Amino acid sequence: MFTTINELIKIQKKIAPYIHETPVMSSEYFNDISGCKAVFKCENFQKMGAFxxxxxxxxVMSLDDESRSRGVITHSSGNFGQAVALAARNLGIKAVIVMPSNAPAVKKAAIAGYGAEIIECEPTNEARASVTARISKESGAVILHPSNQKEVIDGNASAAIELINFCNDASTELDAIITPVGGGGLLAGTALAAKGLIPEIEVFAGEPSGADDAYRSLKEGVIQASVAPHTIADGLKTQLGECNFPIIQKYVNEIILVEEDEIVSAMQIIWERMKLVIEPSSAVAPAAILKRPELFKDKNVGIILSGGNVQLDKLPF
Amino acid sequence: MFTTINELIKIQKKIAPYIHETPVMSSEYFNDISGCKAVFKCENFQKMGAFxxxxxxxxVMSLDDESRSRGVITHSSGNFGQAVALAARNLGIKAVIVMPSNAPAVKKAAIAGYGAEIIECEPTNEARASVTARISKESGAVILHPSNQKEVIDGNASAAIELINFCNDASTELDAIITPVGGGGLLAGTALAAKGLIPEIEVFAGEPSGADDAYRSLKEGVIQASVAPHTIADGLKTQLGECNFPIIQKYVNEIILVEEDEIVSAMQIIWERMKLVIEPSSAVAPAAILKRPELFKDKNVGIILSGGNVQLDKLPF
Structure with missing residues (x-):
């Protein structure tokens, strides 16, 4: 049973004191080149830099007191580790983040700065999962998943609720909404919120060709494995999960595949013309619109820019 | 006689339909490292990307009908050329922009895109000025100066008015305000507006050590020549002008010199932590705060981020 829109609105209000209501931006230039009327929900400005x-x-807010006393654990080389560390600190809960030993020092420093304990492991998916499971078993810490978990999906839905409320205040109704898709947590949450508030809205996602498990899964009707994904959009290499898939199957009109050069080109447009630092994963949604403009022509389109955590010494331009 | 605050407020309202009321941002991280409470006026989001x-x-709005019919002309290798082209197009006025032949193609394209005529000249200050004067004499086009002109200063004042109004709405009164200084048009306009609205406010500017004519001028009490300025903050290489100097002398508490590595470091902080694409000139103001934090400790400080037009293939990091 999917979370209802009334429950999602309650959750959005519940987490509001701990998150930023991020700005909504637009760009005449992007509208000119795409042919749609786009509004960008700027989650790059979110706390810790991502949705x-x-x-x-x-x-973490959904945990009962007994679970909170045991603390939380997750494995992450990227944004979710920072998010759990900061969310746990907000409530005074202990957090353990399992990170691959080769994770960038800047990410380790950010997580340590939020007061979480870092456990290093071998840089393989298997090691990350097994170390996390072992520590959870020993300490009782509650495992949180970056995308494939109901509470995570429901929290992510709040970005779309804020965006649609913003558009309502501006007397604009969205015809379509689009996110990038990796594990599917942002797409599923966005779909639940958007369809709940605007039943006739179209829901799209962009996905890198080099990490196309969501595209293939939607086509086949069964979750397809993500094997050796390769893309600059490193946040989208995650395997699509079984909590997200039924929501995506029910509500998503189409997943649009984009190539690496299209991601970089869209990223450059957002940086140069909109002056927004976004990470490559965020550029996948506008890249999808520019690839298939006929799907969006003259429509009011909401775009979730998922985050802005980049290493400035490793830019593709 | 300086323009009064009542006149500046009228001008701010007059130009409002043609410009963006740009967002105001803040950063817990910047407050932590600086010790002040900073609000950033994001002119990088302004139309054409700068204040x-x-x-x-x-x-252009200050011209009478007869002058408008003759059109306007300016020489610029940077943001002011784009600004004049777009401002003139807004009113259906012909604009001619004299550009050095080695100006980046992307800037020429932007100016041409706004419908202005581009005249190329030798890449020297002398050639730019003499070509501009000759064409103005032949065609009657009105010469506009990027910084050293009353109407330009008065228009620039609108950014500070918006920022102070925003702070008032948030029940915060600024204790200090800071801009970068090159030709002095932004600093002078900001000083007029800020002192007009908050007489006890302190006004500061940041200036690159490699282009320190405003610093030297303020110290000597006479305008000092800018000879062979060299700085990554290329928008600040302009000579301080005699329209701006008396305003700066009267109202500016201190001009703070910053080194090149301090500019790049501040720029990186704003990009990485605030997710804002700003040009090097914009980074000079936050760099000045980080250089002299004792001047700003615990104060509410307004920072004008002047613009965001950068070439992504020529970043300093």
Whole structure:
């Protein structure tokens, strides 16, 4: 049973004190080149720099007192580790983040700065999962998943609720909404919120060709494995999960595949013309619109820019 | 006689339909490392990407019908050319922009895109000025100066008015305000507006050590020549002008010199932590605060981020 829109609105209000209501931006230039009327929900300005804060905050707030006393654990080389660390600190809960030993020092420093304990492991998916499971078993810490968990999906839905409320205040109704898709937590949450508030809205996602498990899964009707994904949009290499898939199957009109050069080109447009620092994963949604403009022509389109955590010494331009 | 605050408020309202009321941002991280409470006026989100739009718009709106029929001309290798082109197009006025032949193609394209005529000249200050004067004499086009002109200064003042109004709405009164200084048009306009609205406010500027004519001028009490300025903050290489200097002398508490590595470091902080694409000139103001934090400790400080036009293939990090 999917979470209802009334429940999602309650969750959005519940987490609101701990997150930013991020700005909504637009660009005449993007409208000119795409042919649609786009509004960008700027989750790059979210606390810790990504929408992940929303799901993490709802996940920790959903724990009962006994679970909170045991603390939380997750494995992450990226944004979700920071999000859990900060969300847990907000509530005075202990957090353990399992990170691959080769994770960038800047990410380790950010997580340590939020007061979480870092456990290093071998840089493989298997090691990350097994170390996390072992520590959870020993300490009782509650495992949080970056995308494939109901509370995470429900928290992520708050970005779309804020965006649609913003548009309502401006007397604009969205015809379509689009996110990037990796594990599916942002897409599923966005779909639940958007369809709940605007039943006739179209829901799209962009996905890198080099990490196309969601595209293939939607086509086949069964979750397809993500094997050796390769893309600059490193936040989207995650495996699509079984909590997200039924929501995506029910509500998503189409997943649009984009190539690496299209991601970089869209990223450059958002940086140069909109002056927004976004990470490559965020550029996948506008890249999808520019790839298939006929799907969006003259429509009011909401775009979730998922985050802005980049290493400035490793830019693709 | 300086323009009064009542006149500046009228001008701000007059140009408002043609410019963006840009967002105001803050950063817990910047407050932590600086010790002040900073609000950033994001002119990188202004039309054509810089505050220059404000002064250019007021300058063209201030022309009488006869002058408008003759059109406007300016020489610029940077933001002011784009600002004049767009401001003139807004009113259906012909604009000629004299550009050095080695100006980046992307800037020429932007100016041509706004419908202005581009005249190329030798890449020297002398050639730019003499070509501009000759064409103005032949065609009657009105010469606009990027910084050293009353109407430009008065238009630039609107950014500070918006920022102070925003702070008032948030029940915060600024104790200090800071801009970068090059030709002095932004600093002078900001000083007029800020002192007019908050007489006890302190006004500061940041200036690159490699282009320190405003610093030297303030110290000597006479305008000092800018000879062979060299700085990554290329928007600040302009000579301080005699329209701006008396305002700066009267109202500016101190001009703070910053080194090149301090500019790049501040720029990186704003990009990485605030997710804002700003140009090096914009980073000079936050760099000045980080250099002299004792001047700003515990104060509410307004920072004008002047613009965001950068070439992504020529970043310093």
């Amino acid at each position: 992940k804060m929303r799901g993490a905050m709802n996940a | 220059k739009m404000r002064g250019a718009m007021n300058a």
